[in-house]
Amino acid sequence: MFTNLSAKKNPHFDIRGLNHLALVCRDMKKTVDFYQGILGMPLIKTCDLNAGMGQHFFFDAGNGASLAFFWFPDAPEVEKGITVPKTHMGDMGNVTTAVGSMNHVAFDVDAEMLPAYMEKLTKAGIKVSKVLHHDDSPEGHSFTRKHPTLWVSSIYFQDPDGIQLEFAGWARPMRDTDVLHAPATVNDRPAYLERQKTAVA
Template identity: 35%
Template sequence: MSSNPIFDFKGLDHVALTCSDMKQTVDFYHGKLGMPVLHTIEYYDDQNNVLGQHWFFGVGDQSNPDAHIAFFWWKDGYQSISKDEVVTGKKPANRFARPVGGMLHLNLRVAPENLRSYAEKLTALGLPYRHVTRYRTDISEKQATGLVTQGMRGITTKNEYHEPDEGWLMNSVYVFDPDGIEVEFNSWSPEWRHWRNDHLPRSNRQA
């Protein structure tokens, strides 16, 4: 097997996709396919109205226990408008929504001690990147995007690596390929394994 002389990837960590109804998605991947729910996250606006959810479904491979499929669901997203309206370019009410069934990014796992040098390699290669470190917090904070992730905050820099503070959960560098596909280099801290997985899946009928 050929090895990678530039980046030491530890495997495909996950692919992030969008769904039209999280309850139906959970029923399929967890209920029918038996994939364990590893983690769940909810997103809110600053009036505490739910805007979306993010669920992580484990593949179940004991040799790669963190491998998963990630799904995002957005309230008032593309599922709320017709296919004809999508074709003509109409946007849904939720500005964070992405087209249903679309891939948001793919994630390649890396060792945490390598992420700084990998960011420096991206700079040397002339590839712009975004560096995001996420932390647990008791006070939900509104991010620069306008989303509030309950229990989590993120620190973002562009084309500059910042050393994570103690207690980080995820440390990620994002870069785009020539076709605009976002590729994430990511490390998880051991604390991430204790993140909650008990949100109730949202359905468009109850959202």
């Protein structure tokens, strides 16, 4: 497991890592049962929001990071393809979500533990993908082999609200050669959508 993925230092801010990521749940009790009961993440802080606005709970995600949930009594329902992907990420289907949405949460784990964690989740009744190895091959991933360019291995599963979760284990530190692509813009949408049509045809 790698604690430093890059030797590069942030020249603008001394950001030490992720403090917390705040998501929205439908049922706080089911969320606590899942994250604390099944994933074993200690519940470390609970808040009742004033004026009956709802609740805000925090779970310890390790190494100083936490995962937080809001429960709002008037929150809209989840919409697949908008707030969460349409398909389970391990199925390699359509994982598109809306601009500004939170697509998935990946927890850092030891990659060697992924098969054991997959078994634990399955025994708890959670649908979980096979171990997926992400690499720089033309396919970009494989369930069956570890390509020489492997950079992270993962398993995928969902919480009670369909939020996509991942246990991910880095295979190596990142290098300058890992940053090769120009960032896409709104103007690149037509070309990418055309490539999608060609790939499906």
